[in-house]
Amino acid sequence: EAQVTQNPRYLITVTGKKLTVTCSQNMNHEYMSWYRQDPGLGLRQIYYSMNVEVTDKGDVPEGYKVSRKEKRNFPLILESPSPNQTSLYFCASSLRGGDTDTQYFGPGTRLTVL
Amino acid sequence: KNEVEQSPQNLTAQEGEFITINCSYSVGISALHWLQQHPGGGIVSLFMLSSGKKKHGRLIATINIQEKHSSLHITASHPRDSAVYICAVGPLGGGADGLTFGKGTHLIIQP
Numbered sequence: 001e002a003q004v005t006q007n008p009r010y011l012i013t014v015t016g017k018k019l020t021v022t023c024s025q026n027m028n029h030e031y032m033s034w035y036r037q038d039p040g041l042g043l044r045q046i047y048y049s050m051n052v053e054v055t056d057k058g059d060v061p062e063g064y065k066v067s068r069k070e071k072r073n074f075p076l077i078l079e080s081p082s083p084n085q086t087s088l089y090f091c092a093s094s095l096r097g098g099d100t101d102t103q104y105f106g107p108g109t110r111l112t113v114l
Numbered sequence: 115k116n117e118v119e120q121s122p123q124n125l126t127a128q129e130g131e132f133i134t135i136n137c138s139y140s141v142g143i144s145a146l147h148w149l150q151q152h153p154g155g156g157i158v159s160l161f162m163l164s165s166g167k168k169k170h171g172r173l174i175a176t177i178n179i180q181e182k183h184s185s186l187h188i189t190a191s192h193p194r195d196s197a198v199y200i201c202a203v204g205p206l207g208g209g210a211d212g213l214t215f216g217k218g219t220h221l222i223i224q225p
Binding site: 033040041042043044045048058059088090092097099100101102103104105107108110 | 115143144145147149155156157158159162164200202203204205212213215216217218
C-alpha cells in the first residue's frame with residue numbers, strides 16, 4: 001500500500017530535550033516536505049527536499065533541522081524544543097514537485113513541549 | 115507570496131444539501147489543490163487542477179484562472195462529508211517552494 005508514515009504519532013516532551021520525528025514514504029517520490037499546522041494559521045511549510053541530499057527552508061524553519069540521506073526518509077529534528085513548537089506536524093511527499101503533483105500526507109504527529 | 119482566502123470559515127448544513135466552498139488567491143498559480151482533513155487529523159488530496167473542472171463522485175471542483183478563484187461543490191451532502199476542506203496553491207512557474215495554504219473551511223453536515 002502506497003503510504004507516508006510518521007513516528008511517533010503523539011509526543012509530550014520538555015523544553016530543551018532533543019527529539020526526532022521520522023517520516024518515510026514507499027512511493028519512490030523525489031519531493032518531501034514538512035508542515036506544521038496551528039489553529040488560526042493553517043498549514044505552513046517548515047522544510048522541503050527535492051531529492052537526496054537536497055534540502056531547503058520553507059516559511060518557518062527556525063528551530064528545526066532536516067536531513068535527506070535516503071530517498072524514502074526525511075526526518076525532522078528539533079535540537080532544543082521550545083513550547084512555541086507545540087503543534088501538529090505533517091510530512092508529505094509527491095513525485096517531483098510540491099506544486100503540480102498530488103501530495104500524499106502522513107497521519108500527523110501531535111507534539112506538546114512543556 | 116500568494117495569499118489564499120477561503121470562505122466560509124465555518125459551514126453547518128443539513129444532510130442532502132448542496133455545498134459550496136470558495137477559494138480565492140492573489141497571484142497567478144501553477145495549480146490549485148483541494149484537500150480534506152477529517153476530525154482524526156489525516157489529510158487527503160481530493161483534487162489538483164489548473165483549469166476547468168474535475169469531478170469525483172459527489173465532489174466537483176472548478177477553477178477560473180482569470181478571476182483567481184476556485185470552488186469546491188459537494189452534491190447530496192452526507193454526515194461523513196464533515197471535515198475541514200483546505201485550498202492550496204502552487205507558485206506560477208513551478209518551483210520547489212511548494213504550496214501556500216488557506217486556513218480551511220470547517221464543514222459540519224447534520225443528519
